[in-house]
Amino acid sequence: MGVQKPSIPKGTRDFGPAEMTRRTYIFDTIKSVFRTYGFLPLETPSMENLSTLLGKYGDEGDKLLFRILNSGDFMGGVSTDDLDPQRRGALSSKICEKGLRYDLTVPFARYVVQHQSEIAFPFKRYQIQPVWRADRPQKGRYREFYQCDADVIGSKSLLNEVELVEIVAAVFAKLGIRVTLKMNNRKILAGIAETIGHADKMMDITVAIDKLEKIGIEAVNDELRAKGIDDEAVTALAPILSLSGSNREKLASLRETIGGSETGVRGIEEMETIFGLCEAIGTELDIELDLSLARGLNYYTGAIFEVKAKDYAIGSICGGGRYDDLTGIFGMPNTSGVGISFGADRIYDVMTGLELFPSDTDVTTRALFLNFGAEEQRAALRAMKRVRENGIACEIYPENAKMKKQMEYANRRRIPFVVIIGSNELAAGTANVKNMVSGEQRSVELDEIANALEA
Template sequence: MKPSLAKGTRDFTAQEVSRRKYIINILQNNFELFGFQSLETPSFENLSTLTGKYGEEGDRLIFKILNSSINEAKEDKKTVMLNDFQRALEKPFSSESLTDKALRYDLTVPFARFVAMNHGQLTFPYKRYQIQPVWRADRPQKGRFREFYQCDADVVGSESLLQEVDLIQLYLKSFSDLKVSVTIHVNNRKILSGLAEYAGITDKLIDFTVALDKLDKIGKEGVVKELLEREISQKSIDKLDFLFSQSNDALENLLQLKEKFVGNEIGLKGVEELEFVLTQSLSLGVDMQNLVFDITLARGLDYYTGAIFEVKADEAQMGSIGGGGRYDNLTAVFGVKNIPGIGISFGLDRIYLVMEELGLFPEEATSKMEYLFANFGGEETLEALKLIMQLREKGISAELYPENAKINKQFTYAEKKGIKNLVFLGEEEIKNRTVTFKNLEAGEQKTVSLEEFLG
């Protein structure tokens, strides 16, 4: 059988792994610089932990794990199994005898589960970062995979809007360090709730936000069509038409909302919160070209309750490369109330694609072997191995070509592998305590003393 990859997954070459580590190291350093501590959670969770947290569309994308007992079922259980499968097709989350585990969909819900289980031992506000893979049964396309990494930073146990301001700083510093020019789009779910109340569609809030969240993908006409399909009246849609023609002045747009939200408590609260975040960010020197109030930003996850963020690369067409928001009620679904939270995520895979497209990876982002020692056989091989050991003790990468092959073959190996220097330690060099090496990038060859070579 011809080998193949599962759809939506990838193998990573040595260069790709090195470049991914380069991104991760920058993010990890900044997470710790901002006071976050690391956490890891299992790759799969109880299905009940995940379902109902991501909205109807999100729930459909959860990868469920077939119970191991299904594989051990005896012949007389086949009819029961078939009935279970039929029920699972009709109601995907109803048949626990088929599946009660699932691969994690994101890192936020498992984090909320962790906090709910361990809140008595945690010091609040609790700041954690997490860099691990997640899985979604999505349709693979450019920048969208079924297995991908998220790099999250979350704070729980604080209602202070200064957390929003700090996370904006974390985004801007991290992308600045990566040399990726970005725009952070911000909104507030309370504003969206206020808009639903203003348009008389409070009972259709989820339908409204799910459709609005697709604006950048399907345009105004597509959003209007979906709103109608979700049984939102044309009259309500007309009241919301101003959403599609916002000015570039965030504070001016907020002032317009204040006028429309007179007597609308939740809407005014959202405007007040967002105004604070924007003005504080401005005071800290954030360029409003990099921080945009996007009133149509909805983010489809049901658990957001306040500020929401989405990060887009300025010089590449890649969709969002980061996102997040406030989720003040998430731990409540696990029986632990009054633990507010806010978090952001960096999309490692999409950031990689953007940096690759724009040629932003520095040379040091690709690890290369420093020295390849040519294999001459006999005593020379043993002396080469001794020298290689000394280099490795100094933290310098080196290896010996395994066979006493023709020198051209050893040259070709070094060039194809991207090794920087080819070392010749022959009989003459051993007698004179010297080392001859050729820099394969510059094409220069020189002989130096053994002491000079080891530095």
């Protein structure tokens, strides 16, 4: 019988060294920006108690939770009645008490409530960890993927929204991606629903208009009618969704249209404040008020964000918004927060597609010292010690192999420099440093190798 070929579960990925250096570059860039805005790092366990996770993501989300079998004799407390197909839910809760986290937001809320006495509010945290969803794998959708979140909790101030806008501007400027930040406000959407006489159907309306860009106005109108929105309301909605002009002009038009809704007016005022402060700072970012932006998640209550790449066709690469009661699910009500999440996988695809990674991202080892035998090895090892003390990555070819083989290794690894200390160099107390890109070779004193490699 043949040996079974190893494989990994569907919807998961290996990241080889080339991908990891690029992913690390993205994460390091995002983290460096988070830190300059005073965000603190946080990590939570991969698994949470199912009681923490269940009921937080709706019925659909509950189905997509990966459950973990209790360790040991997990069937120990199970009776024959529990095996009845009608009682599957009860059986599952007996044999699985834990599950893999589905996102970083619910564990964050759990952490805040559990540690509220130790935390200084407002609490600014960033978290970059994998999450798991038992979804059907398809292109761009995985069962294990990383989220990259920053949230401020315990403050209603709109300065937090403005700082998140600045963070978006800083991250994408550093990564070299030209983007548009689309913004809207759930209070404005509530005001629109109220104005067209369907305040009770706000969720149906937002779910439909969120698809405007994908399916077009006619298909959105059909979906609205199917949800019981009358023709008069559909007609009243159309001009609101097609408002044009600057953000200020759109807000002014909205005041005229939905000015009778108290909630709607509050949403307009919030956006005027955010846009006004962004202008005052001089944000370079292209910011657009987009009334079709709804973001599917139910817990958003104020400003909502979505970032699109200008030069590459892909879904949103970053999104977020204000939520007023995230910790209420764990018994700590009235704690407002605002957060943003960067889509690392999509950002990676954009940067690969547009060739935005710096050319030296893939270069991990700067110099390979060739191996010419026992005496030369000792000299090379001593020289390498000094090179590494200067913070330069180097390695030695472990075998005294043919020079051609050693040079081929340097090429395959894309190592930019090769250092040669053969018998002639050993006698002269020098080394030959060869630039593998230009082919240029120069002789330097052994103490000067580090300087030669920096050039």
